[in-house]
Amino acid sequence: MNDFVFYCPTKIIFGKGGEDKIGEYIKPFSSNVLFHYGGGSIKKSGLYDKVTASLKNAGIKFTELGGVQPNPLLSVVNKGIKIVKDQKIDFILAVGGGSVIDSAKAIAAGVKYDGDVWDFFINKATVKAALPVATILTIPAAGSESSGNSVITNDENLFKFGISNDKLRPVFSILNPEFCFSLPPIQRANGICDMMAHVFERYFTNVNHTETGDKLCEGLLKAIINSGPKVLKNERDYDAWAEIMWAGALAHNGLLGRGRQEDWGSHGLEHPLSAVYGIAHGSGLAIMFPAWMKYVYKNNLGFFVQFAVNVWGVNDNLRDFEAVALEGIEKTAEFFKSLGLPSKLTEIGAKESDFEDLAAKALGRGPFGAFKRIDKVEYAVEIYKIAYK
C-alpha cells in the first residue's frame, strides 16, 4: 500500500427534506450567497421555490446565476466570478448536478485568484484559496458533491480539463434521493456509468497489497450494479436511488483511491468526446471504458481476473485467465448497453478521421494514465480504434 493522506470534511446530509433547511444550514457561514443552478429543471420540480423560501426565511440575501449546461463552460464561470466580486458575495450554493457544482467550485477558486481562472485547468497555477461551496445534489453521477474536483470546458477552444484540490470540497451537501425521481432514463444511465467509472479509475492499479481498497471498490460496484437497473425500471424507487446516491458520493470522495495509484486514463480519453460531440460524460465513458480495458488488461491479467470474479461473479472455466478477464470486460460493456448507453464511437457520430485530433486533445495537457501510461498520440488512437465499431 502506498503512503497517503485522506481528508474529506464535507458534511453529507442524506435523506428526505434537507432542502427545506438550506437557509438554516448556510446561516453560520454567510448572509450573501450566489445561488447557482442549471437549465431550470429545479423550477419545474419545485426545488427552486423551496430553496428561495428557505433562504429568505433565514434572512440570507442571494443573487441567482442559472443556465449552467452539461459540460459546464468557462464563460459561465467567468460570469459568476464577476457577479461574486461585484456583489461582495462570500458563499456559493450550487443546486443541481455535477456540472453546476463543478461550475460553482471554479467560481469559488477564481474569485480568490488574481489571474485567469483557466490557469488552474492548464496547470499554470494551483488553487490556494476558495470561497465555501455547499450543494443540493439533484443528479447522482459526478460525485462532485463531496470531491475536490471540478471539470470545465473552455468554450473558445473546446479543451475540457479537470482540477483536484481539497480546498474545493463542499462544506456540506444535501442528498435527497427524491430529487432523482424526475430524471429522464438517459440521465439515470449516464449517472450510473459515471459513478462506476469513478470506482474503476481507482480500482485498476498496479500497486500491490491494496486489499482493503479493493474490497471497498468491489462492494460499491456490486451495490451500483444491483440498484442501477432498478432505477432504470422504476424512477420512483426511493430505496434503489438511496443506494445509487450514497454509492455515487463515496465513489468520488477520494476514499477508494487511498494507498493505490489511480489511473484516470479513460477519463482522459473521454473528455475530448463530450467536448467535441456534445455527448454526456457518462455516455462517453460507457464507450471508452470497455475499450480501455481491452487495451490494458494484459498488463495486469491477475487484476482483471479478480475483477471478473469478484465484481461480475465469473466462475466458469476459471483456469483460463484470459477468457475470464475478457468475460469480465464483456459483462461491463453489456451492462452499460443494458442501461441504454452507447457502446461504440460510431453511435455518437465520430469518424476514424477524427481520432488523431481527439488523441491530440486528450494529450493536450500531457501524458496520463497510471495503470498503463498513455504518453503517445498513437496509443490514444489505438484505444479510439477499439472503441470505434
Next chain:
Amino acid sequence: MNDFVFYCPTKIIFGKGGEDKIGEYIKPFSSNVLFHYGGGSIKKSGLYDKVTASLKNAGIKFTELGGVQPNPLLSVVNKGIKIVKDQKIDFILAVGGGSVIDSAKAIAAGVKYDGDVWDFFINKATVKAALPVATILTIPAAGSESSGNSVITNDENLFKFGISNDKLRPVFSILNPEFCFSLPPIQRANGICDMMAHVFERYFTNVNHTETGDKLCEGLLKAIINSGPKVLKNERDYDAWAEIMWAGALAHNGLLGRGRQEDWGSHGLEHPLSAVYGIAHGSGLAIMFPAWMKYVYKNNLGFFVQFAVNVWGVNDNLRDFEAVALEGIEKTAEFFKSLGLPSKLTEIGAKESDFEDLAAKALGRGPFGAFKRIDKVEYAVEIYKIAYK
C-alpha cells in the same frame, strides 16, 4: 435506508515517517500542547524521542502526561484537565492506542465544561465544545483515531461508559503501520477483534435496503480476516499491518453505520467485563460477540445467512438457513479463538454468580441494543450464560 448525517473531518496521514513531522503539523493549531501517552512503550520504541524532537524543532512548548492504562481511568482524565487549565494549554497530542486517545478526548471536552467531566458519560450533559486533539496511533484497534468516541472507566465505581460526539473527532491522525511491529501477540489479536466488532455493531441491523453499507462492512471484514492471521504470524509484515490499520480506522469513523440502525449490544455487554475483570476490551468482545449472535440470530435469520455466505463463504447446504447462520457464527468464534483470544467467560475468571451484577452494570445507563433490545437484566444474564463455558 434511514436518513443520516455523515461528517468525518479527521485528516488521515498514512504511511512511513509521519511522526517526524508532528511539530510541523501541530504548528498551525498551537504552540502549547499536552503530550499525552501511556505506559512508556513509546520510550522503548523510540517514538517518544522522535515526537519530542519534532515538537522542540517546531518551537512548540509541551507538558507531558503519561501513565494512561488500558481501560483509561477518570482519575487520569481529571489530572489532565487540571494540567491543561493550569498551563493554559490549547491542544492535546495523544500518542498511543485507543485508551490514550479516548483519555485525550475526555480531557479536551472536560476542559471546556464547568461541571464534572463524568456528567458526559452518564448522559447528564452533552459535549458542546472541546480542545482540538491530534493523534499518533500505535495500536490499531479502537478506531478512536478518527471517531468522535471516548470510553472511560470511573475508578471509583468501575462503571465504564462511552460517549460519541463529532466535536471529539481528532483534527488529524498519523497512522504509520511500522509502529505496530512491536505489539505483543495478544494486543494484535485484541485489536483485530475490536475492529471486527466495530463493523459487526453496524452491520447487523433490521433496517432494510442497506446494501451499499452491507457491502462496505462485508468488504472490510474480509480484508481484516485475511490480514489478521498474517500479522499474528509475522509482526513485521508491513503490508498486512497497513490493511489492518486502514481497515481499523474505517471500521469506526462512522461511515459503515450510515443509513442503518447500529446495535452496540455486544459492546454494552462487554464493558462490565473489562471494567470488573481488568481484561482487554478486544478479549471481552471475542467472548461476547459470538454469544450475542447466538442469542439474536433468529430475530433476523436472513441477515445471518447473508453474513455467513458473504463474509465466511459458507455455501454448503445453503437451503438449511439455520445451519448456515450457525456456521457463520461458529466461524466467527473459531476465528477469534485462532488468534489466541479467550472464547468463554470461565477463561477470564468470571463466575455464574457474577452475572446479575454484570447485567446490572451493563444496564446501568439504561437499555441498549437495536438489533434486539436488551432492556431487562434477565436478557443480559441469558447472554452471559451462553458465553459462560
